Amino acid sequence: MIINFFTNFCQSASAIKCPIVSSPRFLGTFQPTKDEFIKSPNISFCSSKGTDFYDNNALQFFNDTKDLKSMEPVCDEFINVLPENAEVLDAGCGSGRDSKYFMSKGLSVTAIDGSKELCELASENIGQEVLNLNYNQIPPSPKYDGIWACAALVHSSDEEMHQSINCMANALKDGGILQTNFKLGDKTIIDGKNRVQRYFNEQTLEKLFNEHPNLEIEKTWVTEDVLKRPDNDWLNVILRKKLSED
Numbered sequence: 460m461i462i463n464f465f466t467n468f469c470q471s472a473s474a475i476k477c478p479i480v481s482s483p484r485f486l487g488t489f490q491p492t493k494d495e496f497i498k499s500p501n502i503s504f505c506s507s508k509g510t511d512f513y514d515n516n517a518l519q520f521f522n523d524t525k526d527l528k529s530m531e532p533v534c535d536e537f538i539n540v541l542p543e544n545a546e547v548l549d550a551g552c553g554s555g556r557d558s559k560y561f562m563s564k565g566l567s568v569t570a571i572d573g574s575k576e577l578c579e580l581a582s583e584n585i586g587q588e589v590l591n592l593n594y595n596q597i598p599p600s601p602k603y604d605g606i607w608a609c610a611a612l613v614h615s616s617d618e619e620m621h622q623s624i625n626c627m628a629n630a631l632k633d634g635g636i637l638q639t640n641f642k643l644g645d646k647t648i649i650d651g652k653n654r655v656q657r658y659f660n661e662q663t664l665e666k667l668f669n670e671h672p673n674l675e676i677e678k679t680w681v682t683e684d685v686l687k688r689p690d691n692d693w694l695n696v697i698l699r700k701k702l703s704e705d
C-alpha cells in the first residue's frame with residue numbers, strides 16, 4: 460500500500476512538474492515532515508487572512524476549543540463512513556482536538572493548519588507534529604480515506620474555497636470522504652472578531668459543490684453550536700469522491 464502510494468505520488472508529482480524526492484520515511488508509517496509533504500515549489504499560497512486571527516489569538520482559541528467533547532458525535536459520523544485504520548487528514552485542525560480523538564480511535568492522522576502559533580500548541584496537544592501548511596499545499600496524490608475539515612473553510616472567499624476544495628478532493632482516494640461544516644444561513648459577514656464568516660444552507664451548499672462534480676453529497680444535517688453561541692447552528696456535510704472513470 461505504501462509502495463502504491465509512493466508510485467501514485469510520483470506520477471502525480473511529475474504531472475505537475477514537481478521534483479520527485481525519494482525518502483526513507485516513505486518506507487515506514489507515512490508521517491511526512493513539512494518539506495516532504497509539500498514537495499512542489501510551484502504550489503501557490505492562499506491568502507493568509509484566514510489564519511491571521513488564529514496566529515494573533517492562538518492561546519485563547521486553543522483553550523476555548525481543545526476540550527469540546529460535544530464535537531465527538533459529529534466526529535463519529537465521519538469515523539463511521541471510513542474503513543478501519545483509515546488514513547485521514549485533519550485540515551485546519553486548530554487545537555488538534557479532533558485529531559486527538561481520531562487517533563484514540565485507531566485512525567492514522569496527518570494534521571495541518573495555516574496558523575504557525577496554533578500548530579505549535581496543537582503539536583504538543585496531540586503528541587505529533589502538526590504541519591504548518593495551507594490547504595493548497597496539500598499534495599495532489601490520492602492518499603487519504605478521509606479529510607476532516609471542521610469549520611475549516613468558513614473564512615474563505617469563493618475563490619479560495621473552490622481552490623481548497625479542489626486540493627482536498629485531489630488528495631482523496633476514490634470513494635474517499637470529505638466532511639466539513641458551515642454556519643447555517645445564507646450570508647457572508649465580518650464577525651465581532653473581524654473574521655469573514657460564510658453561511659450556507661442546503662441550496663447554496665449544493666450550488667457550491669455543483670462546481671466539484673467529482674464530489675457527491677452523501678448526507679447533510681444540522682447541529683447546535685458546541686460553543687453555545689446564539690443563532691449559530693451548523694450545517695454539516697459528508698461528501699464522497701466519485702470513482703474515477705479509468
Ligand SMILES: C[S@@+](CC[C@H](N)C(=O)[O-])C[C@H]1O[C@@H](n2cnc3c(N)ncnc32)[C@H](O)[C@@H]1O
Pocket residue numbers: 505509510513524550551552553554556571572573574577592593594595608609610611613614
Ligand atoms: C474555525 S477554526 C477551526 C479549527 C478546528 N478545525 C476546530 O474545529 O476547532 C479554522 C482553522 O482553519 C485554519 N485555516 C483557515 N484557513 C486556512 C488555510 N487556508 N489553510 C490552512 N489552515 C487554515 C485556521 O488557522 C484555524 O485553525
